Amino acid sequence: MDIFYYSIKFLIFLLYWLSVANITFRILIKRRSISASMSWLLIIYIIPLIGFSIWFFFGELYLCxxxxxxxxxxxxxxxxxxxxxxxxxxxxxxxxxxxxTTLFQLCKHRQGIxxxxxxxxxxxxxxxxxxxxxxxxxxxxxxxxxxxxxxxxxxxxxxxxxxxxxxxxxxxxxxxxxxxxxxxxxxxxxxxxxxxxxxxxxxxxxxxxxxxxxxxxxxxxxxxxxxxxxxxxxxxxxxxxxxxxxxxxxxxxxxxxxxxxxxxxxxxxxxxxxxxxxxxxxxxxxxxxxxxxxxxxxxxxxxxxxxMQVIASGPGFPKNMIHQALLTAIYSARKELIITTPYLVPSEDLLYAICAAAQRGVNVSIIIPLYHDSILVKWSSRVFFAELLEAGVKIYRFKKGLLHSKSILVDQQLSLIGTVNLDMRSLWLNFEITLVIDDQYFGKKLLGIQQDYITNSILLDEKVWSMRAYWTRVVEKIFYFLSPLL
The missing domain is CATH 3.30.870.10 (Endonuclease Chain A)
Structure with a gap:
């Protein structure tokens, strides 16, 4: 009886570590961002049962x-x-x-047109x-x-x-x-x-x-x-x-x-x-x-x-194309950059690009909803505010409904509009589409709409934000830890 008990225990122990080793290998062999890989590894090792479940549902398989x-x-x-x-x-x-010019050249090189x-x-x-x-x-x-x-x-x-x-x-x-x-x-x-x-x-x-x-x-x-x-x-x-x-x-x-x-x-x-x-x-x-x-x-x-250019993402389409386009557009800004997004959970590269734009003298504004339909995204986005504010980015929170528009305007000339949110799901996973428009007349039309959003928004004050309760910072960090998986 003792032999049977210990045999079962050994098999469970062996299966557990084989599973951990298998998932660890799959995480490491696939080229992900370091933050995403670390999040997966920490979840697998710290809370294995939950980690295995999340991996099973969301880890690898894309299409049948x-x-x-x-x-x-x-x-x-x-x-x-x-x-x-x-x-x-x-x-x-x-x-x-x-x-x-740079963004259109990128599109031509990667999409062939x-x-x-x-x-x-x-x-x-x-x-x-x-x-x-x-x-x-x-x-x-x-x-x-x-x-x-x-x-x-x-x-x-x-x-x-x-x-x-x-x-x-x-x-x-x-x-x-x-x-x-x-x-x-x-x-x-x-x-x-x-x-x-x-x-x-x-x-x-x-x-x-x-x-x-x-x-x-x-x-x-x-x-x-x-x-x-x-x-x-x-x-x-x-x-x-x-x-x-x-x-x-x-x-x-x-x-x-x-x-x-x-x-x-x-x-x-x-x-x-x-x-x-x-x-x-x-x-x-x-x-x-x-x-x-x-x-x-x-x-x-x-x-x-x-x-115009049109950029599509998703399985079967050029990999990381929309992420590259967003980075290229942000780095092209010389005077003004205005972003509207309902979900603000950017990749590290996008976060650095936005902060760098503000730090080199570009007038950067981000407009997001004050009220949100996703608790997960709402809390995970808050952890980015301090770094953005410190870099000089203006964060406006729209108060008249859920701002669902997704747009980027660069120097009132280059516009990007479409379905892409600034979160991991839109950037790496879903079937999305973005329109790229090079036209000053269109840019001024988009600017008018964005300015109307700003008029109906509350500007986030850096000093007030720095005085928020300690428990909220803890919650933000917890959701930030999960943000690469959102």
Whole structure:
């Protein structure tokens, strides 16, 4: 009996240390940031049972085998399409502004394509107004409508968008809708799925959220893009989910979500269509390559005809591209840098870049929400405030709702807007999209919106912040320890 008992004890002990050794090897062999690797190792060694569980769910696997195989093969097809796209020489920008040149060169080197000009772009900062314009464009569509959102929450004006989409499908427009499984759980439990499919709309549940799939892929890899593509010429993208702000998460008491979207007409729509086609193929296995640009804007258009790049991230796309783009944009700043983000948990590199910009004389402002929907991110972000304030960064906390806009403005000339939060999940994990715009007219429009955010914000005082309670500093450090894993 004693031999049996000791044998079982020895086997458990052996399995435990084999598991620790195996995970340690996997952590060390994969090139992560030192802070992320140390966080994983500390959790595994200090609280092993919890650490094993977290690693099992979130440690390595990204996509299931079928999706991963498609993602790995997808760029061979995409490169063929890009070569045909590059034959349209007249749509490419030959020269960029001084502040944007480095970033556009990075995009060209890593993505194989120059900046695309002749794009008419309009900023939309009111969600109800944005959806009304979107409904009009959906109703006027002639060929196809492709949509992808992280959240589609039925109710209010979101239902009006659904009705417009159904009516377009019934008159013969090819409609595809891709929604994240976890973000749009309310939609997939609603009658809208059946109604849309009966109307001929292809509805895809992206990255299906199912605990039974935990052994196949990570559950926290999410489809976070927000894109609407109409007739391969009109495109919407930005931070807005498909949800009525008057109804969405009102029980949380944080007010309306404040978003920023861009409506674009021009050849950049074909590039964004290529990103959508890659996502669609990863989910369905079907190829839906977008058509090449058929027309460009005249130079006498009244609105901006901006030069643009589009950057996509996620499995199957150029690795670390958005992180590199953000760093490049921040280091390009000479006079002014304004950042809006709902989640401020930057990488060490981004934190140093922002602080260095302020220390070399750039007027740096970061606008974040005063009220938050994520306790984890709220507390982990606070630990960065002291270092940012000490470097001379102004931190504004928006008080009229949850500021969900994601934007960067460099010297009122170079703009980045899209779906990317300044946190680890957006930078390294999710399917995201960022629009890069080199245009002074557009920059001034974005500046006006950002200044309106600042007007409705509270400036964080460095002296007041340094006097905060000791227990809050302890809580901040605890969440900071977990921040590389968020």
């Amino acid at each position: 085998k079928r999706q991963k195989k498609i993602a790995n093969q997808i760029w061979s097809i995409s490169n063929q399409w890009l070569n045909k796209f590059k034959e349209h020489n007249h749509i490419f920008q030959e020269k960029n502004s001084e502040v944007a 120059s900046g695309v000009k002749s794009n008419k772009i309009k900023l939309l900062s009111n969600t109800h107004h944005t959806m009304k314009i979107l409904i009009r464009d959906i109703s006027l569509a002639r060929k196809n409508i492709e949509m992808v959102f992280y959240i589609w929450k039925p109710g209010g004006i979101a239902d009006d968008v659904a009705i417009a989409l159904i009516q377009s499908a019934k008159r013969g427009i090819k409609c595809r809708l891709m929604l994240d499984s976890a973000g749009s759980i309310a939609f997939f439990r609603s009658p809208w799925v059946k109604i849309m499919r009966q109307a001929g709309i292809q509805v895809v549940e992206s990255l299906k959220f199912n605990l039974l799939r935990v052994c196949l892929r990570r559950l926290d890899v999410r489809q976070h893009r927000k894109i609407v593509l109409i007739d391969n010429y009109i495109v919407y993208s930005g931070s807005m989910n498909l949800a009525d702000p008057l109804l969405f998460k009102q029980s949380s008491g944080i007010g309306q979500w404040i978003d920023l979207m861009a409506r674009i007409e021009g050849p950049i729509a074909s590039m964004i269509g290529m990103i959508y086609s890659c996502d669609w193929e990863i989910e369905t296995g079907d190829k839906i390559l977008p058509s090449l640009p058929e027309k460009t804007l005249n130079n006498n258009q009244s609105d901006t005809t901006a030069a």
